[in-house]
Amino acid sequence: MSKDLPQSNPSEEVDLGQLFKLIGNMFERLFKFIGSVFNKLFLAFVWCVFFLKKHFVKFVIAGVVGIALGILLEKTSExxxxxxxxxxxxxxxxxxxxxxxxxxxxxxxxxxxxxxxxxxxxxxxxxxxxxxxxxxxxxxxxxxxxxxxxxxxxxxxxxxxxxxxxxxxxxxxxxxxxxxxxxxxxxxxxxxxxxxxxxxxxxxxxxxxxNEQEKDLKELSNKVDYIKEALIKSESLQNTYKRVLEKTINNKTGSEIGITFEGANDKEKTREYDLYKNDLELRQELVEFERDINDKEHIxxxxxxxxxxxxxxxxxxxxxxxxSSKIYYAFILLVLTFLILSGLEFIKFLERFKDKI
Known part of the structure; x- marks a missing residue:
């Protein structure tokens, strides 16, 4: 029976072990890289804090001079x-x-x-x-x-x-x-x-x-005419439908109502309502086109x-x-002061390696 069981392959176990080792090394290098980035950022932050502390008075003087310069230029400039x-x-x-x-x-x-x-x-x-x-x-x-x-x-x-x-x-x-x-x-x-x-x-x-204005105004004017013509025909159709409806009511018994319903379920509508709704839509379009004409009259x-x-x-x-000009000149002088002082600090740092060259 034991001869029929699948035998493990030593080479496969070695390959899996190497794979897991590679993955572990990869994550280890990744975490070290992320840690070094945060470490450098922290050191830069600490340097900035001590740099500002060291030259705090100089920055205050630069800001005050900048505000004073802004006030002076406001008074004397044209x-x-x-x-x-x-x-x-x-x-x-x-x-x-x-x-x-x-x-x-x-x-x-x-x-x-x-x-x-x-x-x-x-x-x-x-x-x-x-x-x-x-x-x-x-x-x-x-x-x-x-x-x-x-x-x-x-x-x-x-x-x-x-x-x-x-x-x-x-x-x-x-x-x-x-x-x-x-x-x-x-x-x-x-x-x-x-x-x-x-x-x-x-x-x-x-x-x-x-030219574009002329074409647009002509097109909109034609649309307005078409809608007005459609409204006249719609009104005539409504009057005709009312006369037919009144005639139908007169020819029927009092228990029968001459308003015919179309559709089913929640979508039932009267023909009168359809005509009225169509008129509202046409009038809304007419208002929009007339507003467009008013806009297009001015390029x-x-x-x-x-x-x-x-x-x-x-x-x-x-x-x-x-x-304001006071804040502007104060900001400019602060930036210049920071650049000059940081440049001097960088030169001092390079002088440490002067004897090693």
Whole structure:
């Protein structure tokens, strides 16, 4: 009987032992690597703590000097005035608008005030005070999520599952957003309302957008006419149906009701209700098309403005955030102090190996 039992193969046991040993060594090296990474991070943290402790007074002095410098520059520097408008794009004018703003900035950089005068239709003494033009999209994070969801609805369900929110934002362009803010910064307090109006008019005069607007308005107008005609026919059909219904009621006994029900179960509807529901849908479409016509009548329009005299703007931008000049200069001096001191510490560290070379 014992001869019939399967015999264990020594070579297989050796192979399994080596495999488990390799796996154990692999995990051991992995844990050692992770431990070394955390050890290096801890040492770097400890170095930073003692570095800041050692030079704490120097950092405080740098911060105070930076705040004082910011206050001094606010008092002595020439003020900058900012005027802006918010525009709504009813057509994809964003790329043209951004290119136009870039062109105006190039003219300012080249000090070509005469060309800028012809483009914007303002006096040279007013244009000479302009520092720069700016434009940025106005959109919140919630609006970005809505645009992302609307974009997914336009795609096939299989393709939509492959589009992530991060990749959508990466390929999104600021000029595609409907609302944009145009800003003019100047050294003098002037009214830049004519300049803003001329910027918008230059976009409106684009032949491509004018042709697209003409085609859209014609199409929407035809749709409105079709719906109004359908409503007239629907009303006539309802009147005819009522007359037939009244005649049928008169020809029947009092116990029989002349309203006919269709369908079964929970889906029973009267013919009157179907006609009434169809009218509601048509009227809703009519309202939407008329709203579209009102929007398409303006290629781009100003929704809000602050352009009469402008406001003083002495704030600085860093990492996309607008901060006061005092905090800005304090931050700059702190960063410079840290870089200089850390550079000196690194040089001292290298000097330890000077005699070993």
């Amino acid at each position: 003020p900058v005035y900012k005027s802006y408008i918010t525009v709504k794009q009813n057509y994809p004018t964003g790329e043209n608008l951004y290119n136009a703003i870039s062109y105006y900035n190039d003219l300012i950089a080249q000090k070509d005030i005469s060309t800028l005068e012809n483009v914007l239709g303002m006096q040279q003494h007013e244009l000479s005070s302009i520092i720069e033009f700016e434009i940025e999209s106005i959109i919140s994070e919630n609006q970005k999520l809505k645009e992302y969801n609307n974009y997914l609805k336009t795609l096939d369900s299989t393709v939509a599952t492959t589009v992530e929110y991060e990749s959508f934002l990466k390929n999104d362009r600021d000029y595609n957003h409907q609302y944009q803010q145009i800003t003019i910064k100047a050294k003098q307090r002037n009214s830049f309302k004519p300049a803003f109006s001329r910027i918008i008019d230059n976009i409106k005069e684009n032949e491509y957008f004018k 781009i329009e100003i929704t809000s403005s602050k352009q009469d005299s402008g406001s003083i703007d002495n704030r600085k931008e860093i990492f996309g955030k607008s901060i």
